[in-house]
Amino acid sequence: MTDEEFDQINYEVLASQLKEMIDDYQRHVSEAELQNKKINSAKKSQILAAINQLRDEDKAPYLDLYHQIKTGGIPVLQAEESYTFKVGDVIDLYDLVSAMDNEDGEISLDQENTIIETKLDPNVPGTYRVKYTVLDSDQNKAEKEITVTIVQPEQPVEPEQPVEPEQPVEPEQPVEPEQPVEPEQPVEPEQPEQSNELDDPEHVIHQPETGFSGLLGLFGFIGILTGVLCIKKKKN
Numbered sequence: 110m111t112d113e114e115f116d117q118i119n120y121e122v123l124a125s126q127l128k129e130m131i132d133d134y135q136r137h138v139s140e141a142e143l144q145n146k147k148i149n150s151a152k153k154s155q156i157l158a159a160i161n162q163l164r165d166e167d168k169a170p171y172l173d174l175y176h177q178i179k180t181g182g183i184p185v186l187q188a189e190e191s192y193t194f195k196v197g198d199v200i201d202l203y204d205l206v207s208a209m210d211n212e213d214g215e216i217s218l219d220q221e222n223t224i225i226e227t228k229l230d231p232n233v234p235g236t237y238r239v240k241y242t243v244l245d246s247d248q249n250k251a252e253k254e255i256t257v258t259i260v261q262p263e264q265p266v267e268p269e270q271p272v273e274p275e276q277p278v279e280p281e282q283p284v285e286p287e288q289p290v291e292p293e294q295p296v297e298p299e300q301p302e303q304s305n306e307l308d309d310p311e312h313v314i315h316q317p318e319t320g321f322s323g324l325l326g327l328f329g330f331i332g333i334l335t336g337v338l339c340i341k342k343k344k345n
Contacts, residue, residue: 124167127159135174144182145211153178180247184210191256200231202239210245234259
């Protein structure tokens with residue numbers, strides 16, 4: 110048996126044992142343990158050493174496991190799907206996303222560990238995509254994309270003018286009772302028109318004469334009356 114054949118037999122025996130140990134670990138390890146290098150770190154070091162002892166053709170099926178144990182989990186990025194700002198607002202894109210890593214804890218995003226790709230212009234209204242790429246201490250990479258919308262600020266609404274209170278309505282003045290109607294004054298009969306009888310000879314009234322001529326007339330009338338009476342007596 111040659112040395113090469115002897116070495117081959119020894120490797121196959123060793124490789125069989127290593128594969129059995131690696132396969133057993135892979136069947137029972139939890140995702141949380143793989144995401145955090147600090148959990149069960151001694152066992153993980155043993156598995157890494159076992160994989161390193163395998164030849165390249167035997168190592169290939171375990172490369173993903175090797176990478177997970179070596180680097181731990183990738184950061185977890187959290188953010189709203191969309192944000193809205195007004196034109197001219199100051200926007201800090203690093204504040205819009207938070208990152209948490211199982212080993213590093215909360216990652217403070219900055220230019221060294223975060224790549225931001227966007228065409229965002231805070232002075233131009235529109236909707237923009239913003240892509241984040243965050244690296245942890247093991248250079249594990251996590252990506253997330255959000256949208257940012259820029260809108261015009263609302264025009265201030267002028268306050269309404271206060272409504273002046275209505276002037277109080279003055280009470281109606283009481284209606285004074287009507288004054289009693291005074292009875293109409295009797296209408297005096299119209300005076301007959303005075304005719305100018307003096308000018309009319311037919312209507313001249315002969316006034317009785319007075320004085321001496323009147324007495325003579327009276328004595329004459331008495332004389333005539335006495336004569337008439339005497340004549341009647343003689344006839345009788």
